[in-house]
Amino acid sequence: xxxxxxGGVGKTTVTAALATAAARTGASVLIVEVEGxxxxxxxxxxxxLEYDEQEIRPGLRARTLTPDQALLEYLEERGLxxxxxxxxxxxxxxxxxTAVPGMKDILVLGKVxxxxxxxxxxxxxxxxxAAGHAVTFLLSPRGxxxxxxxxxxxxxxxxxIELLSDPAxxxxxxxxxxxxxxxxxxxxxxxxxxxxxxxxxxxIVVNAVPSDLDLDGHHARDDAAAAGxxxxxxxxxxxxxxxxxxxxxHQLARKQAARLASRLPLPQLQLPFVFETIGPAQVDQLAxxxxxxxxxxxxxxxx
Amino acid sequence: xxxxxxxxxxxxxxxxxxGGVGKTTTSAVLALAAAQRGRNAVVVTIDPAKRLADxxxxxxxxxxxxxxxxxxxxxxxxxxxxxxxxxxxxxxRATFDALVHKNARTTEQAERILANRFYRNIAGALxxxxxxxxxxxxxxxxxxxxxxVIVVDTxxxxxxxxxxxxxxxxxxxLDNRIFRVLMAPTRRYLRVASVAxxxxxxxxxxxxxxxxxxxxxxxxxAFEGMEQGFRARAKNVLEVLADSSTAFVLITSPRRDxxxxxxxxxxxxxxxHLGVAALIVNRVHPDYGESLDPAAxxxxxxxxxxxxxxxxxxxxxxxxxxAGYVTLAHLEREELTRAGQRIGAGTVAYVxxxxxxxxxxxxxxxxxxxxxxxxxx
Numbered sequence: 001x002x003x004x005x006x007g008g009v010g011k012t013t014v015t016a017a018l019a020t021a022a023a024r025t026g027a028s029v030l031i032v033e034v035e036g037x038x039x040x041x042x043x044x045x046x047x048x049l050e051y052d053e054q055e056i057r058p059g060l061r062a063r064t065l066t067p068d069q070a071l072l073e074y075l076e077e078r079g080l081x082x083x084x085x086x087x088x089x090x091x092x093x094x095x096x097x098t099a100v101p102g103m104k105d106i107l108v109l110g111k112v113x114x115x116x117x118x119x120x121x122x123x124x125x126x127x128x129x130a131a132g133h134a135v136t137f138l139l140s141p142r143g144x145x146x147x148x149x150x151x152x153x154x155x156x157x158x159x160x161i162e163l164l165s166d167p168a169x170x171x172x173x174x175x176x177x178x179x180x181x182x183x184x185x186x187x188x189x190x191x192x193x194x195x196x197x198x199x200x201x202x203x204i205v206v207n208a209v210p211s212d213l214d215l216d217g218h219h220a221r222d223d224a225a226a227a228g229x230x231x232x233x234x235x236x237x238x239x240x241x242x243x244x245x246x247x248x249x250h251q252l253a254r255k256q257a258a259r260l261a262s263r264l265p266l267p268q269l270q271l272p273f274v275f276e277t278i279g280p281a282q283v284d285q286l287a288x289x290x291x292x293x294x295x296x297x298x299x300x301x302x303x
Numbered sequence: 304x305x306x307x308x309x310x311x312x313x314x315x316x317x318x319x320x321x322g323g324v325g326k327t328t329t330s331a332v333l334a335l336a337a338a339q340r341g342r343n344a345v346v347v348t349i350d351p352a353k354r355l356a357d358x359x360x361x362x363x364x365x366x367x368x369x370x371x372x373x374x375x376x377x378x379x380x381x382x383x384x385x386x387x388x389x390x391x392x393x394x395x396r397a398t399f400d401a402l403v404h405k406n407a408r409t410t411e412q413a414e415r416i417l418a419n420r421f422y423r424n425i426a427g428a429l430x431x432x433x434x435x436x437x438x439x440x441x442x443x444x445x446x447x448x449x450x451x452v453i454v455v456d457t458x459x460x461x462x463x464x465x466x467x468x469x470x471x472x473x474x475x476x477l478d479n480r481i482f483r484v485l486m487a488p489t490r491r492y493l494r495v496a497s498v499a500x501x502x503x504x505x506x507x508x509x510x511x512x513x514x515x516x517x518x519x520x521x522x523x524x525a526f527e528g529m530e531q532g533f534r535a536r537a538k539n540v541l542e543v544l545a546d547s548s549t550a551f552v553l554i555t556s557p558r559r560d561x562x563x564x565x566x567x568x569x570x571x572x573x574x575x576h577l578g579v580a581a582l583i584v585n586r587v588h589p590d591y592g593e594s595l596d597p598a599a600x601x602x603x604x605x606x607x608x609x610x611x612x613x614x615x616x617x618x619x620x621x622x623x624x625x626a627g628y629v630t631l632a633h634l635e636r637e638e639l640t641r642a643g644q645r646i647g648a649g650t651v652a653y654v655x656x657x658x659x660x661x662x663x664x665x666x667x668x669x670x671x672x673x674x675x676x677x678x679x680x
Contacts, residue, residue, distance in 0.1 A: 008323015008561065039560045099421050099515050130322050180660035181352040182323075213620050220621055226614035227607075238591040239621040242628045245589060248658045275627040277559050277634055 001202070002126045004134035004193075005175035006185045010207040012039040013278050014175045014271070015127040017286035020044075021294070022123050023059040024287065030121035031062040034108055034137075035129055045280035061121065067097075067104030070111045102140030103153070109141065110156040113163050116170075128172075135189060138164060138172075138197040167200035175205045176260070178253035183260045190264055203267040203297070206257050210249045210273040249273070269293045304550070305650045306674045309581055310337040313550045315441060315543065316454045319572070320554035321564035325585040325654075327351050328661045328670070329554050330456040331359060334388060335376055335664070336671040341383035342451040346390045347440055349433070349456045355662050359390040366394040366401075366440075368448070376664055389450070395436035399426040402439060406532035412525060421515075421522040433458050435540075442540045550580035553648065557587050557635035562642045569646040582648035583674065584639060586656040590632040591625060597633065600626035 003015045015031060023029045033040050033049050041048050046056045053063040075084035097103045115124055128134045141157035141164070163170050172193055176186040186204070193199050220239040224231045231239075257268060271289055274282050309316065310333055318330045327348055334346035345368050351361060360371045368389040373380075376388045400417055407413035416422050426432065437455055444453050508516050543549060551572055555565035569579050600622050607619035643651055654673045661670055 006323060007321060008556070012560070039563075042559075095519060099424060099519050180662065184353060213624055215617055215620065218614070218617055220618065223614035223617050223621075227610065227612055227618060229607075229615070229618070234592060238595065239618075239625050241589070242591055242625040243621050245628065245658075246624050252658060275631045275634075 001123060002128050002134075002138070002170065002172045002199075003175060004128040004172055004189065005130075005205075006182050006189075007130040009175050009177045009182050010271075011130075011175050012037070012127055013043055013283070013286065014173070014205050014207060015125055016040060016043050016278075016283045017271070017290055018173070019060055019062075019123075019125050020057075020283055020287035021290045022125075023057065024291070027059065027122040029060050029123045029125065030115065031056075031060070032112060032115070032124060032126045033062065033064045034066065034126060036064060036066050040127060043278045043280070043283055065108055065111055067107050070107040071104070073111065074107055100144065100153075102136075102143045105137045105140035106144055106153065106157055106160065109137075109160045109164075113156075113160050116163060135192045135197065138193065138199060142197070161198075165198040165200075170199065171202040172199050173202040173205060175207055178206050178209050178256040178260070180256065183256050183263075186260065187263045190266070201266060203269050204260065204264065206253075206260070206268050206270045208273045209253045209257065209270045210246055212250045213243055213246055215243055215247070267297060269297075304580055306581060306583075306652050309333075309550055309552070309650075310342070310452065310675075311340060313580075314452060314548035315445065315546075315550070316452065317441075317457065317544070317549065317551050318455065318554055319457050319551060319568050321561060321568075324554050324556045324561050325661070326554045327456050328355065328667070329552075329583055329585065329654075330454050331355060331390075332661075332667050332670045332674065333552070334390070334452070334454040335667050336675060337452045337454070338376060338386040338388035339382045339668075339671070341385045343385065343387040343449070344389070344452045344454065345444060345448065345450045346388075346454045347393055347437060347444070347456060348390065349393050349437065349458050351392065351456075352660075352662060356392065358663055358667070361390055361392045366397040367391060368444070378664065391440075393433070393437055393440055395433040396426045398436040398440050398443075399432065402533075402536070403529075406529045406536070408528065412529075415525040416522070419518060419522045419525060421518040422525075438540045438544065439536070442536075442543055445543055544577065551577055552581045552583060553579045553646065554583045554585060555642065556585050557638050559634075559638055562638045565642060566645050569648075579646055579648040581650045581652060582642065582646055583652050583654065584642075585654045587639075587653045588628060588631050588635060588656050590636075591629060595625070595629045597626045597630040600629060 001018070003011050003018065005011045005014075019029045019031050030053065031040065040062065044056050044060075044062070046054065046062065049062050049064045051064055051066075051069050053061045055061050072084050075081065112124065112126060115121075129137050141160040144153060144157040145161070174186055174190055174193075176182045190201060190204075194201060220231065220236040220243075224236065257270065261268065269290060270293070271286055274286070276282055304312075316330075316333055318326050318333070320326045327350065330346050330348060331351070334344040337344040346359070348356075348359070348361070351359065358375075360369055360375065368391040370387060370389045373382075373387075376382075377386065403416050403422075404410075404413045407416065434457060437457060441453055441455050444450060553565050553568055553572075555561045565582070572579060604619045604622035604626060607615050607622060610619075639651070639653075652674050654670050657666070657669070659666060661667060
């Protein structure tokens with residue numbers, strides 16, 4: 001499962017919640033972080049992730065996987081440890097990586113494929129690079145096939161394409177906010193991924209959607225009077241202002257979610273807006289929501 | 304220096320920040336505000352949202368600045384006569400091509416390079432190239448554009464500051480000894496090359512194929528003699544960035560992860576002896592009163608939930624909601640205090656969370672007003 005989306009939409013939070021929800025069902029889950037960012041460890045309450053796996057909670061493990069690490073491992077597995085050191089030191093690695101764009105991405109994806117084939121976990125979740133880059137990242141094996149006629153890297157690329165285009169083995173889960181620009185970018189990314197990468201998309205996760213308060217236009221002061229209560233000075237204004245802000249946000253999100261649905265016929269999983277900083281407790285709550293939303297979906301759509 | 308001074312006095316404004324914090328929008332806002340205050344402004348955008356691109360008149364793609372008709376950016380005709388606004392969307396490949404043309408001794412040399420597959424990869428995919436080309440474009444506009452102020456957006460990646468060392472990386476790439484050896488007319492040099500180099504080249508050829516190596520060799524041959532020009536140019540770009548008329552503006556949102564990234568950017572700039580002139584915080588949630596306490600509000604909500612009647616229930620819902628937003632406002636304030644201390648920006652400006660996307664001139668003006676008139680809190 002590859003989690004992708006524009007920067008700032010909460011990909012990492014969704015990755016954490018999804019992994020938590022999956023681990024609760026008894027599945028073994030491995031999260032793979034590919035950009036060397038620290039957010040994932042923080043929101044799961046873990047120490048910074050490393051190349052070696054760490055168990056975050058029962059059934060849930062996480063690790064990083066950067067191209068440099070993957071390359072060193074690739075060469076070492078082929079008995080070329082000394083060459084690899086020289087490669088990095090001389091700067092020749094830059095030249096090679098430039099000569100073969102997507103070389104770095106294929107190394108990362110190749111390693112993911114290796115983990116998948118070795119059944120490292122029931123579910124492997126990749127916190128992918130930000131949206132535009134996600135397409136390039138996932139297109140890298142196709143680009144390489146065009147560039148190379150033979151060799152181990154070509155074989156690697158073929159294996160990765162086989163993995164990416166097999167919906168039983170791999171799905172991409174796109175994440176967005178219910179706002180104009182993120183929705184537009186998500187639609188573009190979705191079409192690019194399906195048409196050019198040939199990957200099957202899972203449901204869309206619409207993150208940070210404020211729910212409606214169902215106040216039906218009533219005001220705080222009237223309600224207080226009706227309930228026979230006296231509100232402290234200033235409370236009525238603050239209550240109404242905050243409720244109005246929430247209502248506006250809810251309407252905007254609903255409109256954008258509907259627009260997304262009309263442009264992209266995929267099921268949506270909506271996650272609520274969270275007021276607090278995302279930590280393990282919030283991830284648990286979001287995992288609850290995901291579980292109930294997924295349970296409510298028709299079986300055919302369950303990732 | 305506050306935001307007013309920034310847009311009135313600086314010659315170059317570089318906007319940095321992680322993805323999704325409103326960097327492109329803020330760049331457009333700063334350029335618009337400068338134009339409306341009478342300056343001849345140009346904004347270099349990287350990847351604007353479609354509607355913002357339409358607003359800026361970037362629907363016809365071009366790597367050269369297009370002046371935006373005054374009626375579009377100054378509908379009420381308030382701006383001084385001297386104000387002008389132009390925009391361009393960076394085409395990093397075209398910028399690189401122009402740079403090659405400029406540095407090549409002959410047209411044939413330039414053509415040979417432009418046709419090389421390895422070059423096309425450098426121009427399209429080398430990490431930091433897009434960032435560096437944004438800076439190259441900046442330099443070009445700085446040299447011959449005649450603009451009062453140039454606002455540059457940077458790509459939305461963690462590596463956006465790679466432009467600081469992209470020149471070094473590029474020259475290191477172009478100077479690479481292993482491939483210089485390969486370019487030698489006879490294979491005699493290969494014999495003197497170390498065993499490790501030979502082993503390396505054999506491995507590379509085996510893994511990625513000999514055609515790729517041929518491309519690389521052809522490229523280095525074609526490029527011969529141009530490194531000096533490139534290196535000098537890279538040095539000039541860094542000089543423009545380090546000049547006191549250039550200001551770095553860091554853009555963030557008040558969420559923890561964005562603030563962490565902003566700190567990372569600030570530290571990276573400091574390493575290169577560049578300071579953050581201003582920190583702009585987008586999407587700050589409203590504060591419903593300093594004295595409100597989330598715990599007390601939540602307690603009130605719990606009491607009301609126990610009471611009878613729909614009106615009481617609705618009040619409970621409202622208190623719960625207000626408690627949420629007050630919690631959020633407190634968290635944001637904490638983050639911003641932390642950011643303010645660690646980033647050490649000359650000025651900090653806030654833009655409230657707006658209920659609509661900022662894609663038209665009216666909305667850009669609204670944000671500009673927040674920055675210019677309520678710049679400090």
